[in-house]
Amino acid sequence: MPTLKVDHERCTECRMCYVVCRELDLNAVYVALEPLHRIEIDPETCLYPGCTACLMYCPAEASIVEAETGRSVVPPPPELWRRRGARLPEV
């Protein structure tokens, strides 16, 4: 299973991923004590690709990537929307 990580070169530390993950009681996004207070994703707790909520809320393109491939998942690629059975956004 692919896992997610934060690309700290892109992340704006807006913390929307943290807020949504807490709201869903998944608690995979956390504030790291070291390096100091960066937002990180715990792959052991994260349900990706079963859950993609943080990707939907993240406003900073390419700031969350698949750890194994480095592929950007912000904004979420179409197959992630289809996997959840959701409609593609109309643009």
Next chain:
Amino acid sequence: MASLPGKNLAQELIAASRDESRRTPMEAVIKAASAGSLSDDALFRLVGRLWTLERMLYYVYGGWGQGLEMNDFPPAVKYLFSRQILDDSTHEMLYLDALLRRRWIASQKDAFRHPYGTFQVNSALAYYVFSLRNLATYPHTIRIAALNLGPKIVELEWMTALADALPDADLRAVFASQAVENRSHVLMGRRIVEEFVEKPVEADLCRWACTTARGDYQRFLRELASVVLGQAAPVEAPTAAADAAE
């Protein structure tokens, strides 16, 4: 730098707060931590009550933000305020993460419901929060002087001492790492007072507000230390069931 109008006032407020910072009720908690006599539940009470305070700062800053009008101050002051909200949010998130990581609570919702995490209006914590919120009607310089050069200095000192005393490495890191944000608050407060407090009447209001905020914070610390050391029951909010029974 010598020409900054509020330079002497900032030094005066900082000195007064530093003087009080190691004479708080938290010294008993620091002593107990040093002796290794804080139980797991006592640490839960400590983090739970501090989380409750930090989450209430969103309410305080919501009020303050409404009173920060366009063109009252240069954009730098607003930037520093937004930075302060972010930093206090970091404090809140660190406490919540610690509560979850140690499995004291299972979810964020549990934290709101647990007696150690509830907000009760009949408490010193609420008194302090409402006191800060009431500063919303004062100019931004005065409320920043009150909080950042008052309780934030006291908090920086006792929290650093507590971090040194805690035997638990994880909790030590939670408290020690917050020195970064607390120091930042103090430096922001100093800068704003130095640069923007010019009139004698404003300086007097800063002195009054700072003394009041520090006094209210000390009252909260007295309650916190009592709860942590088991000398007082945790503050419990009335439950829906209790309401229905009345």
